[in-house]
Amino acid sequence: MDKLMNLKLKVWRQDDADDVGRFEEYQADDISPDMSFLEMLDVVNEGLIGSGKEPIAFDSDCREGICGSCSMVINGTAHGGQKGTTACQLHMRHFSDGMTITIEPWRATAFPVHRDLVVDRTAFDRIQQKGGFISVRTGSVPDANAIPVSKDESDLAMDAAQCIGCGACVAACKNASAMLFVAAKISHLSLVPQGQPERERRALAMVKQMDDEGFGNCTVTGSCEAVCPKEISLDFIARMNREYGRALIKKGTI
Amino acid sequence: MDFITGIFKTSLGRKYVMAITGAGLFGFVVMHMLGNLLVFAGPAAINEYAAKLHALGPLLWVARIGLLGMVGLHIWSAIKLTSENREARTVEYDAAAEPVDAHRRGDIVAKFAARTMIFSGLIIAAFAFYHLAHFTWKVPQINGAGMEDFESYYVADDFTTPLAEGKEGKNHADVFKMIVTGFKVPAVSVFYVVAVGLLCFHLSHGLSAMFQSLGIKNKNIAPWMDRFAVGASALIFLGYISIPVSVLAAFIKIG
Ligand code: HEM
């Protein structure tokens, strides 16, 4: 086994949404380089609980990079900055013995902090509810290949569908813009036949909700794409811009 | 959604406004530079060009009002978008970005030009105002050339021979003499070079962002669009500064 590490953590602690919050420092000793970042936090939390203190609250669920729960800014970088990696998949071997790691929650007006590292991401849910779905007949299972979809388009749709809605794009963007997320959702469904009936309505309604939630605007810095654990491409933002323009022309009233 | 609301009251709509007016202003900046470069062809060429522009009459006013409208819309949406962006992120991160893969820092952190668009833009606007006062309204107090009155510079119909007693509306303006006298003042030239530098800095990010805002960028052509942005900015910089530099180096001179 590799040598164990001793680290210093500087973690954002905030009791609830109304608390002003503060940084607190903790020692994380005997950390195995093979642990994931969240496992390291679990170890620290066990220590805190053992000494009668409140553990650090953070979101997590799947711990295998598919649910998008684990939201934290590690050393100023959403998910820590390894290519295509969520915080739960980030291993401690990327850090060096003795270093100080700063851990902060996503920072965005539209993502208020609930507690410690946990932020309220229901703004994304509300955007999704405005059009991130298709309306189909329920009941019997549809015939698998009844609707032809071209390989190219389905591949591209799947690239967009990779988005796990973690919010790292918002966290990393200097403008706290949610455009990469919304672009992925709009693009995904606009590319497949099942998404066509609601295509224009979806683009208009999701963009409007995104604005209403108080996210910022894209200034094409590329930070979102660089931190996205699913490597959603900036191309989808260009596609969303097209989709929106198309929808305005087709469905906009004068 | 109503079309007008969809353009002027939404994030994406305002980005179109930004991009379209930005593209229009870029077009003007290029044409203006090409026109200016006629000083290298001598007094007759640039004075005749200026006279032709003035002869456009009402059309010239259409162009001027169009430009003013574009500048107004561009600044309006710039301020609106930027203030929304500030509200969207009120708390900054305590730690500077240090990704575990250190080489990815450049991709993760927004470039300086992108972070300072509103400042480069507003300074350009202030410069444009000064520039108009300098060469269009010909305010003697600000030209730094010893209260020289550019308003009194006229040429005969050969566009070359200076007239001592020219008249507005009757004779052609001696633009060549004005440019040379204007840029002979080192401080004026330095200020001009700095302002053009800022404009090109603004364009180095703006032009590539413009393609994205208009939805015509993708990974296949993005590298070319980025090269275009940097290349066009560099050419514009060289094109514009070549004039004050040539005047100061006495490569372009009167007589
Ligand atoms: C007059 C004051 C100006 C202000 C306040 C201003 C401000 C801005 C801002 C804030 C942006 C957004 C940048 C981004 O998307 O990251 C922008 C974009 C742009 N600006 Fe300006 N600018 C000004 C003048 C100009 C001028 C004179 C030109 C043209 C020569 C120009 C060309 C552009 C272009 C092409 C864009 C890209 C549009 C886009 O993002 O889609 N700007 N400007």
Ligand code: FES
């Ligand atoms: S916990 Fe599910 S993605 Fe990290």
